[in-house]
Amino acid sequence: MGKILVIAIIAAVAVAGYALVRNSKTVAMDSGSQEVAMEEPTTEAPAGPVKEFTTTAYNDEAGAWFSLKEMRVKKGDTVRLTATNTKGMHDFSLDEFGIKKNLLLNEAVTIEFVADKTGEFIYYCSMPGHRAKGQWGKLIVE
Numbered sequence: 001m002g003k004i005l006v007i008a009i010i011a012a013v014a015v016a017g018y019a020l021v022r023n024s025k026t027v028a029m030d031s032g033s034q035e036v037a038m039e040e041p042t043t044e045a046p047a048g049p050v051k052e053f054t055t056t057a058y059n060d061e062a063g064a065w066f067s068l069k070e071m072r073v074k075k076g077d078t079v080r081l082t083a084t085n086t087k088g089m090h091d092f093s094l095d096e097f098g099i100k101k102n103l104l105l106n107e108a109v110t111i112e113f114v115a116d117k118t119g120e121f122i123y124y125c126s127m128p129g130h131r132a133k134g135q136w137g138k139l140i141v142e
């Protein structure tokens with residue numbers, strides 16, 4: 001029994017040692033080719049051109065609003081909307097694209113998605129009564 005244990009320990013040490021040597025070799029190789037080692041993880045390429053929009057979200061005596069009433073893009077475009085809440089409590093909701101983003105006061109919030117289907121979609125604020133008070137707009141994907 002004792003012998004088997006010793007053999008097992010020797011085997012374990014050998015494996016660990018081999019792994020250690022291999023590891024240090026890899027590190028040495030990496031430092032020799034820095035560009036490869038420093039390469040950033042590949043992110044998914046955007047599906048299409050990026051279309052940028054900005055809007056404010058606010059309320060006044062007349063209602064609640066997005067300053068931007070319409071976004072028109074092509075199917076496959078990446079929509080990048082920067083929304084800033086300048087008065088009140090608001091969010092940006094676009095059901096068909098699974099978007100619901102809270103808009104904190106005076107904070108520019110970037111909402112990005114791929115317009116991967118054609119049609120007309122309504123974006124709106126889901127705070128009680130806000131959509132009825134006018135806080136919505138149209139996303140048109142052609």
Ligand SMILES: [Cu+2]
Pocket residue numbers: 057064089090091125126127130135
């Ligand atoms: Cu609102």
